[in-house]
Amino acid sequence: MLAAVTAGVLSLTQCTSSSHDDRPRSAADDDGSRTGLEDVVTGYTAGFSEDSGYRRPSRTExxxxxxxxxxxxxxxxxxxxxxxxxxxxxxxxxxxxxTGRRYAEVSDRSEDAAAPRGWGRVYVDLDSPIRWSVQVPHPVADRNTERLGAALLSRSSGGVMVLAGAHRKAGRGDEADVAHHRRSVFHAICDELAKRGVPGIQVHGMADDSAPRHDVVASTVKGREAVREGRDLADALRRRGYDVCRAWARSCPLEGRKNVQGRNAWAQETEFLHVEFSPRIRDHRKHLKAAVAAMTTVTRDWRRM
Known part of the structure; x- marks a missing residue:
């Protein structure tokens, strides 16, 4: 499963109940559309731009x-x-x-409206206990990070993907930059996961000149709960030929020290990794595949927790 998860075909169905649902089971009605999970995600994010709009949600929302x-x-x-x-x-x-794997897709009905709110989507694995999350705060703006997230969710069971619903420069000022603002639906969902002790790996994209000596910058932000997982990820990437700056061991650019989801995870004593990938990795299928395979070494360990 890679940048193009087109080999695996998905059928989009209407609400099949899980075995622990609180309503009777019913047959799923195929809506007639068939496509790949990555295509679902990139189809959603295709319209994102700096002008696509964003409305800050209320506390109640x-x-x-x-x-x-x-x-x-x-x-x-x-x-x-x-x-x-x-x-x-x-x-x-x-x-x-x-594979027969099912995901609950949580989406905003305003996505098709003239003025979408830009609050994002969530995908929850329905067939395995939830053990980890992948967070994509800057889809499109950090090019192809939405592909990284979708490919990781497809490759590793027991996951949740939290996907921001707008370009980071949409809306007023920088309020749509959900990695740096707590008053977002994205942060509220990540906070719910952190409170439950669900570890997270947040994927970002950096420019070539941001860390010219490195292909990846990996950080635990403020906490040290995920240092072992960070080492495992860095080692897995190194074995595949990539240079990783390990922010828990040395000073690195783009360490994400002000990332609010990372700081919140630290406060909850929940494992969290902030990972910046270079364009080389994000823009080439074989490198994206290798990065996803490396990340599964971390999610595999989290599944055993």
Whole structure:
């Protein structure tokens, strides 16, 4: 599974209940569309631009979405749908017809409106206990990080993907830069995960001249809970021929010290990795594949926790 997860075909279906759902099981109705998970994600982000718009959510709206995602994590599908509907969000099931793996897709109904709110999406593995998350705060702006996130979710079971819903420069000022603002739906969801002790790996893209001697910068931000996982990731990348700056061991550029999800994870004593990938890795299929394979060494360990 790589930058183009087109070999595995997904059928998008309407709400198949999990075994722990609080409503009767029912047959899934195929809506007729068939596509890859990565295509679903990149189709969604294709319209993102600096002018695509963003509205800062209220405290009530942020908490409603986070609570709804929490109910999904607890396998209370019907209750989650009702809570999310309070803020005009919806849930559908994405089923991988190649592997049979199913994901709950949480999306904003305003995505197709003239003025979308830009609050993002979440994908939750329905067939495995949730053990880790991948966070994509700057899709499109950090080119192809949305592909990294989708490929990792497809490659490794037990995951949640939290995907920002707007270009980081959309909206007023820098309020859509969710990696540096707590008053976002993105942060509220990541906070819900951190409170539950769900480790996270947040993927970013850096420019060639940001760290010219390195292909990757890996950091635990403020905490040290994920140093072992960071070493495992750096070692896996090094074995594949990439130079990694290890921010827990030396001074590196782009360490993400002000990243609010990382600082929040530290406060919750939850493992968190902030990883910057160079254009070389993000823009070439074989390198993207290698980076995803390296990240699975971390998610594999988290699945054993």
């Amino acid at each position: 942020r908490h409603a979405v986070a609570e709804g995602v929490g109910l999904l994590l607890d396998r209370h599908r019907a209750r989650a749908e009702r809570r999310l509907a309070d803020v005009d969000f919806q849930v559908r099931t994405v089923t991988d017809s190649g």
